[in-house]
Amino acid sequence: QVQLVQSGGGVVQPGRSLRLSCEASGFTFSSYTMHWVRQAPGKGLEWLTNILYDGTIQYYAASVKGRFTNSRDNSKNTLFLQMNSLRAEDTAVYYCARDRTGTGGGMDVWGQGTTVTVSS
Amino acid sequence: DIQMTQSPSTLAASVGDRVTITCRASQSISNWLAWYQQRPGQAPKLLIYKASTLESGVPSRFSGSGSGTEFTLTISSLQPDDFATYYCQQYNSYSLTFGPGTTVDIK
Numbered sequence: 001q002v003q004l005v006q007s008g009g010g011v012v013q014p015g016r017s018l019r020l021s022c023e024a025s026g027f028t029f030s031s032y033t034m035h036w037v038r039q040a041p042g043k044g045l046e047w048l049t050n051i052l053y054d055g056t057i058q059y060y061a062a063s064v065k066g067r068f069t070n071s072r073d074n075s076k077n078t079l080f081l082q083m084n085s086l087r088a089e090d091t092a093v094y095y096c097a098r099d100r101t102g103t104g105g106g107m108d109v110w111g112q113g114t115t116v117t118v119s120s
Numbered sequence: 121d122i123q124m125t126q127s128p129s130t131l132a133a134s135v136g137d138r139v140t141i142t143c144r145a146s147q148s149i150s151n152w153l154a155w156y157q158q159r160p161g162q163a164p165k166l167l168i169y170k171a172s173t174l175e176s177g178v179p180s181r182f183s184g185s186g187s188g189t190e191f192t193l194t195i196s197s198l199q200p201d202d203f204a205t206y207y208c209q210q211y212n213s214y215s216l217t218f219g220p221g222t223t224v225d226i227k
Contacts, residue, residue, distance in 0.1 A: 035216070037164075045156075045164060045207055047216040059214045062121070095163055105211045106154035106169030113163055 002026035002109055004079075004096050009114030012086055022079040022096030022111050030054070030074035033099035035107055036081050038092040038116075046092075051079070053101060064090075086118045122146050122210050124219035132227040139195040141222045143208035148188045152212040155184055155193045158221075159204045167206075168193065198224070 008020040022034070036048040049070040051058045058070045069082040079096050093115050097107035123146040133139050143153065151171035156164040166175045168184035171191055181196045195202055203226055208219040 037218075044221045045158075045209075045218040047209070047218060050216070061215060097164075100166075100169060104170045104173055105152060106166050106175070106209070107156075107164075108166045108169075108175065110163035110165075 004098065004109055004111035006094070006096055006111040006114040009094065009116050011117045011119060013120050014087060014118055016086055017082070017084045018086060018116060019083070020081040020094055020096075020114055020116070022081075024077045024079070024098075027098075027109075029072075029077040031101065033101045034070075034072065034079045035097045035099060036068075036070060036079075037095045037097055037107070038090075039095070039113075040089070040092040043092075048094075049081070050099065083116070086116075088118050090116060091118050092116060121215050122149060122213055122217055124208055124210055124217050126206075126208060126219040126222050128222060129220065130223045130225060132225045133198050134227045135198055135200060137198045137227075139198050139202075139224060141193045141206055141208075141224075143186075143191045143193070143219050145189045145191075145210055145212075149210045149212035151187045152210060153184075153186070153191050154209045154211065155182075156207045156209065157202075157204045158207065164207065195224075 035050045049060045051070045067085045071080045093113040096111040098109040100108045153171045155168040158164040172184045205221045205223045
């Protein structure tokens with residue numbers, strides 16, 4: 001079935017780096033724009049970044065631009081989020097999501113979420 | 121960036137009630153708006169896209185309307201599964217934004 005399986009979360013010290021992964025199955029991954037969204041504890045959803053189907057273009061929220069890098073390996077059906085210079089305020093559950101590319105928009109498939117805790 | 125607001129932030133309702141949530145954009149987004157439901161501990165679920173198109177598999181008691189800067193999500197007859205938080209999200213610009221959410225509680 002169509003699914004996104006995430007991995008890579010954990011506890012990291014401020015200033016350090018972490019890479020999240022999101023493996024897709026059940027659909028043609030290379031045809032879809034993909035997003036990362038996060039949710040801080042007790043807070044709402046925050047869109048972070050997206051990447052076009054072929055990986056050529058990415059857009060970022062101001063809060064992560066210059067620190068986070070969104071990339072993909074279409075040969076491995078996997079999306080990545082490289083997070084550098086992590087701060088306490090980056091503590092959140094991180095979700096990857098599929099864009100309904102070319103069929104009206106919205107994010108129709110979500111990963112299960114992975115928790116990132118930035119703490120010394 | 122386009123800012124999104126929602127009202128109310130919380131509401132208490134009973135099973136069978138009609139519920140309406142409003143979402144406003146800081147500038148026109150045409151109909152490039154989605155609604156999501158999120159239950160505690162779960163990933164968000166897409167309910168509606170393009171302001172009024174029901175996602176496949178979503179019950180018909182959910183409906184969306186609006187265009188430009190003002191949008192509504194309506195649940196025609198609230199069911200026990202519907203007690204959750206609802207978010208709107210615009211995708212008119214390259215920088216997407218979510219509304220702050222509306223929590224629907226049991227009265």
